[in-house]
Amino acid sequence: MVSALKVRGREQGFTLLEILLVLILxxxxxxxLLIKLPINFERQHLTFQATQLLEDIRDTRQAAMAENNWYAVKFYYQTGDHHYQIFKQGKLIKNVYFKDGISFLGSPGDLTFNALGRSVGTTIILTNSLGEQKSVIVAPVGMRIREK
Structure with missing residues (x-):
C-alpha cells in the first residue's frame, strides 16, 4: 500500500521540446525585426530631415526679419552628398548634410530672405531609398512655410 501512495517527485529543468519552442519563437x-527595423529607420530619417529643413528655413526667415539682414538657403544636389547651407549676408553660418539614403527630388531653388522676411516660393521635396517623399513648401503669398 505504501507504493500506491508514493508521490512522484517534481522534476527540475525543461524538456527539449520546450527549449526548441522558445528558440523558434x-x-x-x-x-x-530584421526586416521591419531598417524600413522604420528610413522613414524616421526622412521625417527627421524634413522637419530639420523646415525648422532651419523658418529660423532663417525669422533671423532675417529680427536682424534686418538678408539670409540665404542654398541647396546642393548635383554631387553624391545632398546638403544645404545657410548664409548670412554671404557668410556661411550653417552646413547641413543629409543622412545616407536621403536626397532631394529634382532641383530645389535657392531661397533668399530679405529684411521683411520675403522670398520667392518654392517646394523642396526630399526622398529616401524606399521612394517615400516629404515636401517642405515655402509659399510666396503670406510666406507660409509648412511640411507636407
Whole structure:
C-alpha cells in the first residue's frame, strides 16, 4: 500500500521540446525585426530631415526679419552628398548634410530672405531609398512655410 501512495517527485529543468519552442519563437521575432527595423529607420530619417529643413528655413526667415539682414538657403544636389547651407549676408553660418539614403527630388531653388522676411516660393521635396517623399513648401503669398 505504501507504493500506491508514493508521490512522484517534481522534476527540475525543461524538456527539449520546450527549449526548441522558445528558440523558434525567438528566431521568428528576430527575423521580423530584421526586416521591419531598417524600413522604420528610413522613414524616421526622412521625417527627421524634413522637419530639420523646415525648422532651419523658418529660423532663417525669422533671423532675417529680427536682424534686418538678408539670409540665404542654398541647396546642393548635383554631387553624391545632398546638403544645404545657410548664409548670412554671404557668410556661411550653417552646413547641413543629409543622412545616407536621403536626397532631394529634382532641383530645389535657392531661397533668399530679405529684411521683411520675403522670398520667392518654392517646394523642396526630399526622398529616401524606399521612394517615400516629404515636401517642405515655402509659399510666396503670406510666406507660409509648412511640411507636407
Amino acid at each position: 525567438l528566431a521568428g521575432s528576430g527575423f521580423y
